[in-house]
Amino acid sequence: MDAVLQALADQSRRTVLEILRDHPATAGELAEALPIARPGVSRHLRVLREAGLVDVRQEAQRRIYSLRPEALVEVDDWLEGYRALWRNRLDALHTEIARGKRARK
Numbered sequence: 001m002d003a004v005l006q007a008l009a010d011q012s013r014r015t016v017l018e019i020l021r022d023h024p025a026t027a028g029e030l031a032e033a034l035p036i037a038r039p040g041v042s043r044h045l046r047v048l049r050e051a052g053l054v055d056v057r058q059e060a061q062r063r064i065y066s067l068r069p070e071a072l073v074e075v076d077d078w079l080e081g082y083r084a085l086w087r088n089r090l091d092a093l094h095t096e097i098a099r100g101k102r103a104r105k
Contacts (some may be wrong), residue, residue, distance in 0.1 A: 001049065001073055001074045001078065003051040003052070004051050004052070004053060004071055004072065004075055005075065006047075006051070007047050007048055007051035008075075010044065010047075012034055012036060012040070012041075012044050013044050013047060013048055015034060016024070016030055016034070016041075016044055016045065016048060016054075016065075017048070017053060017054075017067060019033055020054065020065060020066055020067040021067050021069075023067065024064045024065060025064070025065055025067040026062050026063060026064060026065070027041055027042060027045060027063060027065065029032075029066070030045070045065060051071065052068060052071040053067070053068055053071045053072070054066065054067060054068060055067075055068050061091055
């Protein structure tokens with residue numbers, strides 16, 4: 001999970017993942033969407049591949065990158081405890097707001 005979180009720490013890599021969430025893309029297509037040079041995009045793609053977040057397949061002379069969402073399952077499981085905490089707090093806030101509205105009537 002540490003490698004995934006470190007990969008997600010960079011805004012450019014998160015942007016790459018957002019693009020790949022919608023559709024597979026080549027490094028060139030990704031470079032057009034980012035304000036960095038193509039060698040930088042290649043370095044980001046390497047980090048994402050090593051973290052297990054991205055797959056690459058060869059099609060003729062092109063490399064097509066795609067998202068591996070299953071690599072995010074461990075992070076999602078870890079975050080679930082925090083989601084539950086916030087749900088409980090938001091439910092309590094909703095209850096207090098409803099009480100306040102009833103008290104004003």
